[in-house]
Amino acid sequence: MRAFLLAVPLLIFLAATFVVPIGKLLIMSVETVEVANAFPRTAALLAGLPGPPALPSRQIFEALAADLETAQDQGTLAAAARRLNTYEPGFRSLLLKTVRQLPLPDGEPADKAFQRIDQRWGEPETWRLLGRAAHRWTLDFLLTAVDHKIGAGGTIEPVEASQAIYVGAFLRTFAISASVALICLVLGYPVAFVLATLPARQSNLLMIFVIVPFWTSLLVRTTAWYVLLQPNGVFNALLTRSGLTAAPVALMFNRTGVLIGMTHVLLPFMILANYAVMRGISPDYQRAAVSLGAHPALAFLRIYVPLTLPGIGTGTFLVFVLALGYYITPALLGGAGDEMISQLVALQINRQLNWGLAGALSVYLVVFTLTVYVVFNRLVGVDRLRLG
Amino acid sequence: MTAEATAVLSERIVRRGVRVFSTAVLIFLVAPILIIVPLSFNQSSYFSYPLTGLTLRWYDFILQSPEWRMAIFNSFVIGFSATAIATVLGTLAAIGISRPSFPLRGVIMPVLIAPMIIPIIVVAVSLYLVFAPLGLTNTHLGVILAHAALGTPFVVITVTARLMAFDTNLSRAAASLGATPWAAFRRVMLPQILPGVATGSIFAFATSFDEVVVILFIGGPEQRTIPRQMWAGIRDQINPGILAMAGLLTVFAVALFLLISWLQGRSGASAR
Numbered sequence: 001m002r003a004f005l006l007a008v009p010l011l012i013f014l015a016a017t018f019v020v021p022i023g024k025l026l027i028m029s030v031e032t033v034e035v036a037n038a039f040p041r042t043a044a045l046l047a048g049l050p051g052p053p054a055l056p057s058r059q060i061f062e063a064l065a066a067d068l069e070t071a072q073d074q075g076t077l078a079a080a081a082r083r084l085n086t087y088e089p090g091f092r093s094l095l096l097k098t099v100r101q102l103p104l105p106d107g108e109p110a111d112k113a114f115q116r117i118d119q120r121w122g123e124p125e126t127w128r129l130l131g132r133a134a135h136r137w138t139l140d141f142l143l144t145a146v147d148h149k150i151g152a153g154g155t156i157e158p159v160e161a162s163q164a165i166y167v168g169a170f171l172r173t174f175a176i177s178a179s180v181a182l183i184c185l186v187l188g189y190p191v192a193f194v195l196a197t198l199p200a201r202q203s204n205l206l207m208i209f210v211i212v213p214f215w216t217s218l219l220v221r222t223t224a225w226y227v228l229l230q231p232n233g234v235f236n237a238l239l240t241r242s243g244l245t246a247a248p249v250a251l252m253f254n255r256t257g258v259l260i261g262m263t264h265v266l267l268p269f270m271i272l273a274n275y276a277v278m279r280g281i282s283p284d285y286q287r288a289a290v291s292l293g294a295h296p297a298l299a300f301l302r303i304y305v306p307l308t309l310p311g312i313g314t315g316t317f318l319v320f321v322l323a324l325g326y327y328i329t330p331a332l333l334g335g336a337g338d339e340m341i342s343q344l345v346a347l348q349i350n351r352q353l354n355w356g357l358a359g360a361l362s363v364y365l366v367v368f369t370l371t372v373y374v375v376f377n378r379l380v381g382v383d384r385l386r387l388g
Numbered sequence: 389m390t391a392e393a394t395a396v397l398s399e400r401i402v403r404r405g406v407r408v409f410s411t412a413v414l415i416f417l418v419a420p421i422l423i424i425v426p427l428s429f430n431q432s433s434y435f436s437y438p439l440t441g442l443t444l445r446w447y448d449f450i451l452q453s454p455e456w457r458m459a460i461f462n463s464f465v466i467g468f469s470a471t472a473i474a475t476v477l478g479t480l481a482a483i484g485i486s487r488p489s490f491p492l493r494g495v496i497m498p499v500l501i502a503p504m505i506i507p508i509i510v511v512a513v514s515l516y517l518v519f520a521p522l523g524l525t526n527t528h529l530g531v532i533l534a535h536a537a538l539g540t541p542f543v544v545i546t547v548t549a550r551l552m553a554f555d556t557n558l559s560r561a562a563a564s565l566g567a568t569p570w571a572a573f574r575r576v577m578l579p580q581i582l583p584g585v586a587t588g589s590i591f592a593f594a595t596s597f598d599e600v601v602v603i604l605f606i607g608g609p610e611q612r613t614i615p616r617q618m619w620a621g622i623r624d625q626i627n628p629g630i631l632a633m634a635g636l637l638t639v640f641a642v643a644l645f646l647l648i649s650w651l652q653g654r655s656g657a658s659a660r
Contacts, residue, residue, distance in 0.1 A: 004491055006484025010477040010500065010540060017537040018503055021514035028517070187413045194410040208645070209414040215641035215648075216421060217598045219618040220634040224420035226622060227427065227435045227631070234423055237436055267417060296399045325507025327601050332622055342509040349513055349605070362510045373498065373505050382501050385545055 026366065029141045029359030035133040038080035039067035043134035046127075056127055061110035068099045080133075086354060087129045087140075094120055125152060141360035146170075166344070170364065173340045176255075176330070177323035180262045181270075184319045185312065187263070188270035192311070195271070196278035214268035222329050225261045226252065229333070257333035262323055269322070270315035277311030313380040317372065324369055341365050421638055428631035435631070446632035456633070459617040466528060466613060467596040470535035474592040477536070478543025479585050483577075485544070486551040497544075504541040511538070512605040519606050526608030534602045539592025546591065550584025583651045590648060 084091035114121035147164035289299035348358035431441030524530035562572035
């Protein structure tokens, strides 16, 4: 129990700065209070209706007129309009247009007045969306994040092709991370092998080539590639001067730039993870296999490589998981078609203020990352994570 | 006999090939840094070779500019404060979790490591969500707390690794000789795990020193750090001042490398 008490301060600190905030963000993906808060009376009446209404009663029109006025006075209208606009672009202007004509003239029935202001108030679809948005809990964001929505019939259906951007972005994020992990493994494994089998003096010296980049700021390394890969940068100058290419080659603001930059940043993790394991492998095992008649290549593949699996696992896991959440490098070196999920999450907050969708994208990203983490923990164990 | 000779020969060719390949990879790792650092001394403001002349004016520009000076100051203040918190909390937790009596180790250890694994954008957006109503956004305190959380896994990992080599009988011996728990910790255990604590805190510091995504979300203009300033510079209009800063940071990286090697040399020596 005393042992546990020692960990309590850190656990409390992480709960406050890490677990609770992330939990809150993830809850944002299913909770939506903007419309219910702004239009409480309408929300209560719409929630009381049995099914999707054809057209609501006059009473609900009157409630909405009253709610719209209060919402404008209290400043909650903007958030509700933004939320409704995520369902149907144009909802914001509909609300703003309507609220400008309030209060309604005396004697004119509310439902007639609304439909005079804009005929969309006479369409059941408008009311269906308003009713959906007035619910406190919603699956809409989680569906939007996988390019689906709840259609007019109440069934889940894919969104129009022009709005389907998130599944593609998830697949792209996965593909980029997997490519980077694979490239790092192919480049890093031989380096770790050479470093682990050289005499200590030489390998310590060569280790500088791995560790100094590792300690160099991510921003410095990304800046370096930014400068090197520019159309008029050092790399293209070399290519054109040597006559290899006539015109500058596009090396950045595209996938090539992202892969080069991310591989460069993450490669030291792969080398260090494999090196740590390879250092502990005695060359005697391979020698024994060879002396028993195995071809050196076979001895390497059957004896040495299996012994290095924990290193391969740790390195690949680290590179893959760190790559999944990359933001800076793809933002600076990538082009329009290379946005990773992190960039789309940031976009939801910076441009759209759409917390629900940012939360939903985060849910999938976190769940996927944690799944990889749990699998790694089962197969290799977090205790294997070593630094330096 | 000939078959064996071919095997030896092909093995030698493969070995040579692997070495050439590895050399190329190592060059790939250091080349970008080696190529851009000289450009920071370039007379002209174009990022291309050959250099038109050597100058220190970009370094002068960085060290004179109020924004960059504030960024450097902020980076160290935030870095040191976050490291102090992360080191104390991380070391305590590592000591606890390394005891055999620690309950639920298999569940709690992954939780303590999680800040290293969770995508940073999720952390940044979540902190903004929670810190904004508390008035912690646009404050140094907010950034320090966030960076401390990000740094703790490194301390936990390095100190736990170090404690695995620690002989708990030493603590017991100290206690049996009448040492108070605090004295036993300070005089017996701490000297043994100090290299691990130091390594972990350097990692924690480097994490804070290099962090930009969280600052983009919860920091304001007053919390601009070096990476934040570089990010703004690259996005806006990249100028040679950024390369001068890159040059300074490279020197800093070499210093950290030397510090870590020295610590590992020390821990190696004390283990022997």
